[in-house]
Amino acid sequence: SAVISQKPSRDICQRGTSLTIQCQVDSQVTMMFWYRQQPGQSLTLIATANQGSEATYESGFVIDKFPISRPNLTFSTLTVSNMSPEDSSIYLCSVTGRGNTGELFFGEGSRLTVL
């Protein structure tokens, strides 16, 4: 299984600011996924990040609000822009396991509180 590190692990931010979350994987992976977990909720996929191409966003998520970078096969960033209290969530980075099963491995998550 892959080891996934996220930074920051938690942060408290002011309304209107932006925060960039970093995700580092200990092995090269083709696809990386960013999920949001709002308080008391399940996981919602924000976007899929492929190295060398634009991220693919799910319905309800746009690049202007959640710009993603994927400069190489072991690293990705997610920026939460112009934050509001509704953006208070856990943001999780994940990668697929070996084999074509859809299995995912997750980082510890970044807990974001917007005041």
Place this chain on the structure above:
Amino acid sequence: AQSVTQLDSQVPVFEEAPVELRCNYSSSVSVYLFWYVQYPNQGLQLLLKYLSGSTLVKGINGFEAEFNKSQTSFHLRKPSVHISDTAEYFCAVSDMVAGTASKLTFGTGTRLQVTL
């Protein structure tokens, strides 16, 4: 497209008692099924998975789950729970379309609360 239903949002149970967390899925094709656990202030950890073969799968920490195709269920069980099993449990499914697994779809989660 697939979907997952976790029928219980919360399950309270006493320590050393058995527990079952229910999960039903909907898909028109073959599926892969997963259970993840999220301990407080942590990310998600894979408990177990069903890919093919035996319908009874065993995972970490004494958990097991049984795939029932006719009832489209994948319920998670443990014969004797411990306080440390207190966590959020998520059922997830991906299905196979044209030989490629789809993205995981997660259920809404079940909060297992173990007390003395």
